[in-house]
Amino acid sequence: MPDVTRGTPEGGAADRTMIRLDALTKRYPGQSEAAVDALTLDIPAGHIVTFVGPSGCGKTTTMKLINRLIEPTSGRVHLDGRDVTEVPAPQLRRRIGYTIQQGGLFPHRTVADNIATVPRLLGWDRRRVGERVDELLHLVGLDPKTYRRRYPKQLSGGQQQRVGVARALGGDPQVMLMDEPFGAIDPLNREALQNEFLRIQAAVRKTIVFVTHDMDEAIKMGDRIAIFGDNGRVLQYDTPERILADPAEGFVTEFIGSGASVRRLSLTRLESVVLPDWPTVEETSDGETLRAAARGSDRDYLLVLGDGRRPVGWLPVTGEDRRPGERLPLLSPLGPRDSLFDALDHMLTVNASAAAVVDGDGRYRGVVEMDTLRELINTRAAGAPSSSDHLQEA
């Protein structure tokens, strides 16, 4: 098998390797097959790597090998350049935060005591521990006054998960291992937690290994994705963009599913694409100017710009003689941080074939068309580079 797991997938400047798995193998007693088989993988500092794959493929076992909850049959784990077997286990676990499904909180300890677990192990004084607990509750979006003294059973699943994240961050670890942290959360709250967690990560920049069953979550959360096949083997390790654009044969293609080309749209932000120009008119234009603009364009709609070049409506062009019709309202234009997928979603929601895009100040920037998105989906699905000359990545 080619070595898919070494080095930097982007081929750019190398990030420091925080976790290095070297031919790591785990065979549980009495099992004929290895749960993890000669796994070799470099995890760069300050990034999220998602492990995704079918049930039983060795994701959890790999996590437990990293923080030495279990010992390997053979192979090595290096943390920040040092073999983990040379680091005493308690010290190691203080450097590695661990969250599991449903938060894994101690049921008979309050929220504050749960979060304080590692800071106390580290011997911090009471005041520093108390401050850290409040700081972390703030960070995960829970009001310390309300939640500090509650017990886990007095929290919703999502709140327990937040406390689980706060507890894992307690001792300011270098590394976080998160084993399906949002697995038991309903889809809406799950999305909120994912967004919240990405916001936290932008501030704390930990090295994170994030296990999930869900390819969409792997794409959203991962700077890189390791796709596991059976027996703890990694079939592909790369950025979400590359995996979606060029999935390894067979299993990976199947695992990603037929929605890959649509999913890729969600990876491209509007701020990074060059948008085609569109015929526009000013809100204050007189009738003659509007008629001239309608005749001079081959589009079925003109975009109306108001004060400060803000898109405010669409002007349909009708009839053989191309007359401007009644202005239609434009509710909310798309912004620079929206993705091509958001554009598609927006057009499907408002039943339109085009959507106006603005810059960060709300000024008109261009228009995305449904036809262009359709073309992108089709060319990407066919595996060909996009031939669209309407919408180029900047």
Ligand SMILES: Nc1ncnc2c1ncn2[C@@H]1O[C@H](COP(=O)(O)OP(=O)(O)OP(=O)(O)O)[C@@H](O)[C@H]1O
């Ligand atoms: N303590 C154990 N003793 C024996 N076999 C085990 C043990 N723990 C896990 N296994 C086996 O090792 C394999 C890998 O398990 P692991 O929990 O790492 O998979 P996983 O990818 O995390 O699965 P899931 O997505 O279902 O959590 C499985 O076949 C499992 O049955």
